[in-house]
Amino acid sequence: MKCDILAIGAHPDDVELGCGGTIAKLISEGKKIGIIDLTQGELGTRGTIETRAQEASDAAKILGISARENLKLKDGFLNNSEEYQLKIAEMIRKYRPEIVFANAIDDRHPDHAKAAKLISDACFISGLRKVETYNDKGDLQEVWRPKHIFHYIQWKNVEPDFVVDISGFLDKKIESCLAYKTQFYDPSSTEPVTPITTKDFLESLTYRAQDLGRLSGVEFAEGFTTEKLIAIKNFDGIVCN
Template sequence: MKLDILVFGAHPDDAELGAGATMAKEIANGKKVGIVDLTRGELGTRGTAEIRDAEAAKAAQILGVSVRENLEFADGFFVNDKPHQLEIIRMVRKYQPEIVLCNAIDDRHIDHGKGAKLVSDACFLSGLVKIDTKVDGGEDWQEPWRPKLVYHYIQWKNLNPDFVVDVSGYMEKKKEAILAYGSQFFDPNSEEPQTPISSKNFLDSVEYRARDLARLIGTEHAEGFNVERFVAVDRLTDLV
């Protein structure tokens, strides 16, 4: 299956929090979108890996993504080395996305910055013809593939975006997907330990960040992204 957009997240729920409304909008516009989680989030204070597996599947169904996979890297301990890069390369070559979205370049959780660099490096390496990969136990060698664009969504830290996407009309779908992770986010009846993302303030921040970014472009809601290299446009009018 060829995808238009492949979204990587270090943990289940990263993709939804960072780019959930953008994914929902692209899917509504007919694009094929997939998610690859690097870990099962097994070190999370709340919930379990099995609970988060089920929550991720529910969130994927809500968003309408075409596929969701989990590479089962070690939460907190994966590194940017050849074995991990090759696993990312296999996913990129398997789905051949034009665009890759991945973790924030810099963030509070150490896995986010690591995940950002790992995916970015692997996307470049995926285009090299002398790197041989197979996938899913198949016998055929994969063809090289390099995404045209790699963008980083914004997470805990309020990074200055290089561009924003107008996602007005898609925030409710994003919030519904986020709330599929009942073990992780605000629940006044939960007896689980409190974490930085389990507060009502954090859940509210998803809305007010989207509104603040949208304020800058005169819309209702927006999501921000960072880039590592120049983005080319055909005409000035391509920049809204």
């Protein structure tokens, strides 16, 4: 199944937190979007592999994702190896996206920046004809290289190269994030407190989107960075602040 966009995250919930509003908006416009989680988030302070898997499935249903897979790479120990690049390249060749959303290029969790580079390199080798990968049936896959890689913003306030207007879709983003019941603010929980389980972090999803919206002249926005210069065909759709 071909997807217009493949959103890839080091951990289940990375994609929802980083670009859930953008995904919800694009799906409402008829785009097919898939999510690839690189790890099962098994080193997370809260939750288990099983609960994270169920939460990821619930979040995908909320957003209306066309496909979601988990590569079960090693949480906390992502590395830019040939093995990991090839596993991601298999997904790129399977879903043949025009655009890939990837982890932040710089962030608090070391897996995020590592994943950003790993995903970028995998997108490149996926377009090399002499790199062979195979599908689940053992058939040789055709080469495919996405046209663009855009990195969503996570914990750190990385300055975006552009923002997407998600006005009208912030509630859907937050709903998809709250599907991860074990991971975020729950006053009744007896599990250890982490930086992302605080009420302040949950509220930051709104005030960050508001601030990016304020700067760009819309109600709410999500920011992205890009690895290469992008061109626009015309000025239709650009919001003037």
